Amino acid sequence: MSSANKRKRDPADELICPISLELPWDPVTAEDGRVYERISIETHIKNHPRGLKSPITNKKMGKKLVPAIQHRNMTDILVEDGVILGDLAAKWKEKVNQKKEMEELLKKADAGGACAMYNLGVNYENGYDGFNEDEKLAFQWYSRAHKAGNVRGTSSVGMHLLNGWGVAKNEKLGLVHLSSAAGQGSNYAAKWLGVAFANGEYGLSVDKAMAISWLEKAVGDCPEGPLTDESIQDAQQELDELKSS
Structure with missing residues (x-):
């Protein structure tokens, strides 16, 4: 050749x-x-x-x-130095920027930022933004966010305790946290409380009235997220089915 x-x-x-x-x-x-x-x-x-x-x-x-x-x-x-170009270089630079953002988020969390603590929990739970999935670390950061007064952290601590995600399962304590977060306006907590009452989960008795009440809050006047539009639609569907049954 x-x-x-x-x-x-x-x-x-x-x-x-x-x-x-x-x-x-x-x-x-x-x-x-x-x-x-x-x-x-x-x-x-x-x-x-x-x-x-x-x-x-x-x-x-x-x-x-x-x-x-x-x-x-x-x-x-x-x-x-521009010796490596194209997609490989672009992805590498993306990782470099991602690493800087990770370090900045960790810095904010270590400095006491409750929102940063919660966001770290989300990243570790889902493997977002360059973080490896780690349920234990997710729970630890959610717990720190909760102790710092972050309502979303409180709701996530509740769900992790209820399901045994990254921590020993404790339904009673999980319900305490979930109820507290829902009472403070978490639509995430309100949705899952509503679902729990609708299906009799986590040791709760089936209670249609309570289920409807919490689901109405989830799709209505809860000021705290982080439910996505899709999750809110799911909650609305659950609510409509309960009201029509």
């Missing part, structure tokens, strides 16, 4: 994770000598509890992973 037909080598080819096919933000070297995005190779390892093999060579390998700090630094330099 002539040199004219040879594909020009791209530095990014040696840096991308062979599983995610992106520049690894948290690169680790596996026992097959390859560098991967940590979450990608950890998922591969988790999905192969027996007879673990390299996803590249298909040869047997162990589970040990070593942080590839130089790999991360080199990627940062090549993107910053």
Whole structure:
């Protein structure tokens, strides 16, 4: 093959994770000598509890992973200097900005910002904005938000206790928090109290009147979110069905 037909080598080819096919933000070297995005190779390892093999060579390998700090630094330099361009570079820069936003949010929360604490809980619960899903950390941040006087934090603490998300299940205490938040205007708490009374959940007896009352608050005069429009529509549908039955 002539040199004219040879594909020009791209530095990014040696840096991308062979599983995610992106520049690894948290690169680790596996026992097959390859560098991967940590979450990608950890998922591969988790999905192969027996007879673990390299996803590249298909040869047997162990589970040990070593942080590839130089790999991360080199990627940062090549993107910053414009050596790596296109979608790979754009996604990397997005992660850099996301990391800065994460650090800023953590800084605000550590400084006592109740809203920041609640938002951290949301991010950890759902894996938003670069955060890994972690129900325990979500509950911890919701608890801190609640103690700082954030009503949304109170409602989330209630739901986590009721369902055992990231904390030992405690329906009585969960209902205390949920009722408190609903009383303070949380449409989220009001909706789920209404649903609980409608279906007799969390140790509550079925109470149509109470269900209608809380659902009306959820779709009406509750000043506190964070119900989405879709969730409000669901609450309205539940309410309409109760009133027509």
